[in-house]
Amino acid sequence: MSHISVIVDSIPMLLKGLWMTLQYSILGIVLSIPFGLFAGLGKLSRFILCRVMANLYIEMFRGTPLLVQILFMYAGLPLVLPVQQWFGSFYLVIAATLTLALNEGAYIGEIVRGGIVSIHKGQRDAGYSLGMNRRILLWCVVMPQAFRRMIPPLVNQFAQTIKDTSLLAVVAGAELIYTGQILIAKTFLAFQFWTIIAGIYFVMIYSLTRCASYLEKKLGIAKR
């Protein structure tokens, strides 16, 4: 069947698209963690400036669609700032991962905050009575417990990040969806390629959730 050979021929292109999707996802997830920590801890800070900044950041990125943020960064901003000249052809990857990370970071911020405030006040009182300072209390007592509670929503958010990379197709991000559109424009096999691409996304996200449930078991969360 000729369809099969067309699909086999397109495997290198699909793999290239998959590689870009993985690259955007991994960079986006890794970079979103510091943004999330900043936002989450900032919202709980004693200092009003930190709280205002964290709030502003979260509300800004949660209050606008990711697609708009991507288009703003890639198609809008370069018209007023010479970013394309500064970064050259890397600007696409920079803009894409940064926008993804900033967006996901805003959501992770709320997850971090939620995890921290869910730890019983008694834990903090106990820490203070043992003479711990705020920093040690946060990182050695509160965070380890909060982290276990954050895992399920974090995994959710990471899966969302992987799916959100598909929006980069509009700025020619060369990831899976873009590759699919290009292949379909050439071969006209829309059903076949969208099925394959859906399958690839599913496998990626399914492996992520399997890893996460393994981690949960290891940390003894599921047993409680």
Next chain:
Amino acid sequence: MKKIGYCLFISIFSVLLLGCHQSNHDQNLEAIDENQEIIVAADISFPPFETTDDHGNPTGFDIDLLKAIAEKEHLNLKFKPMQFNGIIPGLQSGLLQMAVAGMSITKARGENVNFSDAYYFSGLTFIAKKNSHNRPIKKEKDVSRLVQGNIIATKKGTSSVTLLETQPGVTQVRQFDTIDDAYNLLATGGADMVLFDNPVNITFLKSHPNYHVMSPVLTGEYYGIAVSRAYPDLLNKVNSGLAAIRQEGIYKEIYAKYFGQNEEGLVSTRVTPNQAIHQGNASKITHG
């Protein structure tokens, strides 16, 4: 792991099933009666062929042409704005009956949809900013030198992409859903050049004086009206309508309304899709 294997199996299996899926459409060919609404996809980001007026209604050369054909053949058309790369899949599935999108008649497309006789003769040009480091070329054979080391933006799934794929020196091709996004990338400096259908490039240059054409008109391609294979009847009506308006001079009137005295694109005698594929010199540059 078992489950992953299972899912892969399902995906592959459903793909394999597909041979049957597509041939189904050819079997229940439908006749068009006078009152039936015919859905015509139009890629409205393709001025002056298809664009929108102040009220958001589709307008342009292709639209006027099709309206004239519809009047002759008593067809009830309904225009549906769509992205270019969604049009052929839509025609294949039979969700759309017809499409105008300044679509070049090519062999690959002709295997998936029916084309009407040609109604416009077009070609591709490169454009760039006037102050760019690239110098315009005069001859077609210099294209490979022109594209060397440049980022080129264009629209997904168009004949421009086909041309670029055969050029060895192209560093990067960025493809967008609409040509406006490609022009925007050119404006921001993210792309060095845009390769696209000449009439559309010319329309862009009219409102953007600091850009210029970088090459002669490359290739030569005929635009045709695409008709879903499920409606052979409709194809005949479109062709006879086109022949009628050509004979009565309506075609030329509409042409003059949009392109004035410049008759480069005028197709004054009948050019069938087969002739269009063979006469269009698209093959000259792509294969040599």
